[in-house]
Amino acid sequence: MVKELHKCGYGNLRVIPSISPNGLAWRCEFIDQKKQNDFIASTWIESKMVENYKVEMKLSPQELADLFIKENINFLEHCKEKNEEYEHWYGQMVDSLTEKELPYAFDYGEYFYPTDYWLTTKNKKIVKLLNGN
Template sequence: MVKELHKRGYGNLRVIPFISPTGLTWRCELIDIKKQNETLAASRWIESKRNGNMQVEINLSPKELADLFIKENIDFLEPCKGKSDEYEKWYSQMVENLTENELPHAFDTSDYFFPTDYWLTTENKKINTLPEG
């Protein structure tokens, strides 16, 4: 969905993926690089589409999810408009290199932060980050 949002001009939107303290769930925050103190819990937003039922599968395409996300979160997204070619290219390649059930995470919330030059995946692969992290 974020890759689709980047295509639609929200290039200042960044992803902060992480593992919950229990290690049982993957979470994702979205942040506008211009207003780094404002985040949106994308994983909670996605869960809200399941109406609290973890067994419900979301069958929307990334484009359909992006349409719905824009509709429901336009106030958060508007300041994210802009272009960030280097990040957008990195993010797109990173997503394309993930396997079907593999998720990236910048850190886990058990107080362990990875070095800023890479993230890990749920398959324990390293993803090199951009120089600014």
């Protein structure tokens, strides 16, 4: 969905994925590049699943992005602008994931030290951009 939002001109939309303290849930927060506004995306996505009786998400990434724009335009206005470096990195990162593999910047269950990489649920390292994003 974020790749589609980037294509729609929301290039300053950043993603901060994490693992819950008990390790049973993946969380995703959106922030704008200036880190002044945030949005708990995983809660929003879960609400869409509840509306559909907690079945597997049937919306395509584009359909989900269109719905997100419709319901959250106030947040997205802070993300409006191209950011080719981040968009390229994010697109490559997403494309490198395998089915059911999720990235995370940190694990709430462990003491977190900032690193120059994210991990995935399949223990793969994803190198972050040099500017820390």
